[in-house]
Amino acid sequence: MSPLLKDFLNKRIVVVTTEGQCVCATLEGFDKSTNLLLSEAQDRISGSHLASSYMVRGSQIVCCGLLEDGAAALGSEETGAGVTALKDTRNIVEDEHLVWKRVWASRKQ
């Protein structure tokens, strides 16, 4: 078990995902592949409530930062505007269905 996240247990953390999403939540648990169980998740930018319990798969995680005490959602200061969206780094092929469509068509010939 990765002991690196142990210090963050039951604390408010910021989680950045490969989709470019930024979530603020309390870390309830984790495992060695960095799957995270979060609670009281809210969006970091807008501050809107996402879920009371939230599970993120390890492969989707970019980083987790320990939030310093008294830090509010960014939205309260900057209303989310002017904040650059984080880059999507998902490992996917765009329009993959088109590729498979062509593969399927060539098979039928």
Place this chain on the structure above:
Amino acid sequence: MLFFSFFKTLVDQEVTVELKNDIELKGTLKSVDQFLNLKLDNIECSDASKYPHLSSVRNIFIRGSTVRYVYLNKNMVDTNLLQDAARREAMSSKN
């Protein structure tokens, strides 16, 4: 395991980590594990105005799979020694 050991020797040194989502974080390397997940302390985002997401964050855990580069100071690494060790490990894993 060579680079795991290598990063362990860099603990408490100042490094800059570039992530695949183009964020650059500078901080003190605090710990590393077998997946090369990193933990940095006192981080500073090189473009904080563009990415305020990590403002009011000092201590961060970075998943190893999302790291693009780790920038090191030249005097922190003995490249000849590292190259030697890498070759030796490659040789021993071949047999």
